[in-house]
Amino acid sequence: MEAGTEARRVASVMHVRCPERLPEDVYRQVLEQLAELSPVVQALPPSAALVELKGALRYHGVDGRRLGEVLRVRTISRLGVDVRVGIGPSVTVAATASGQITEPGGILAVGPGQVADWLGPLPVEALHGIGPRQAQTLRDYGVHCVGLLAAIPPATMQRLLGGRAGRQAADRARGIDPRPVTPRALPASASVSRTFPRHTLDGAAVRAALLHLVVTLAHQLRGRGQAARGLTLTLRFAEAPRGRRPAGSRRPPPTTTTCARRPTG
Numbered sequence: 001m002e003a004g005t006e007a008r009r010v011a012s013v014m015h016v017r018c019p020e021r022l023p024e025d026v027y028r029q030v031l032e033q034l035a036e037l038s039p040v041v042q043a044l045p046p047s048a049a050l051v052e053l054k055g056a057l058r059y060h061g062v063d064g065r066r067l068g069e070v071l072r073v074r075t076i077s078r079l080g081v082d083v084r085v086g087i088g089p090s091v092t093v094a095a096t097a098s099g100q101i102t103e104p105g106g107i108l109a110v111g112p113g114q115v116a117d118w119l120g121p122l123p124v125e126a127l128h129g130i131g132p133r134q135a136q137t138l139r140d141y142g143v144h145c146v147g148l149l150a151a152i153p154p155a156t157m158q159r160l161l162g163g164r165a166g167r168q169a170a171d172r173a174r175g176i177d178p179r180p181v182t183p184r185a186l187p188a189s190a191s192v193s194r195t196f197p198r199h200t201l202d203g204a205a206v207r208a209a210l211l212h213l214v215v216t217l218a219h220q221l222r223g224r225g226q227a228a229r230g231l232t233l234t235l236r237f238a239e240a241p242r243g244r245r246p247a248g249s250r251r252p253p254p255t256t257t258t259c260a261r262r263p264t265g
Contacts, residue, residue: 014051015094017084052181068107090177095128115175120147149173
């Protein structure tokens with residue numbers, strides 16, 4: 001078989017996309033829901049994940065689409081979060097499939113025998129792993145869809161995009177992607193936040209709020225028996241990009257968030 005392994009004879013890879021800007025604590029809960037389906041979960045922060053379903057398919061006796069349906073029901077009912085689920089015989093196919101689903105959520109499963117026909121009509125930029133610059137280069141040479149990309153000899157692709165990148169693009173256009181799903185969890189963390197009801201320039205009030213956040217965070221970590229490896233302070237200003245101070249402002253922002261992470265070693 002073209003992909004060359006038994007694992008690729010079934011659509012056993014699930015790629016899950018959560019809503020953008022999902023809070024980290026909710027993202028962690030989504031990962032927990034994935035772990036209930038399969039023990040092989042690879043976190044792709046800040047809002048995506050991969051799941052290897054081979055064992056889960058045998059254990060539950062259902063196909064990947066059914067497991068995707070179970071996942072969506074659980075995340076919606078338990079977390080109030082819908083997800084986009086792509087299922088395919090490889091990481092590339094599954095991730096490309098999830099990217100074709102419109103928000104807020106849905107499921108798209110591509111079987112091994114459907115890969116070529118399904119990928120073929122897609123624009124080259126829709127193929128997972130093809131960046132904007134690569135897509136533009138391909139379009140400059142008249143390669144507008146994945147089917148045309150798959151028809152080009154790998155040696156030609158290597159000349160167009162470079163050795164490794166060209167070979168990978170040629171393989172992935174054919175649905176070939178030997179990368180396994182590698183279990184990877186997020187490091188433990190805790191966070192607290194404070195939102196002011198209105199924009200404030202009162203430095204004393206902001207400092208008092210920050211001190212309260214630090215004390216609250218310390219109590220959380222002590223209750224868990226954790227120690228912080230790092231501390232991050234995030235400032236969000238009214239009607240201004242995160243981390244930037246609005247024109248004319250001399251003081252910190254209306255929203256202050258602190259995060260602490262547990263040591264891994």
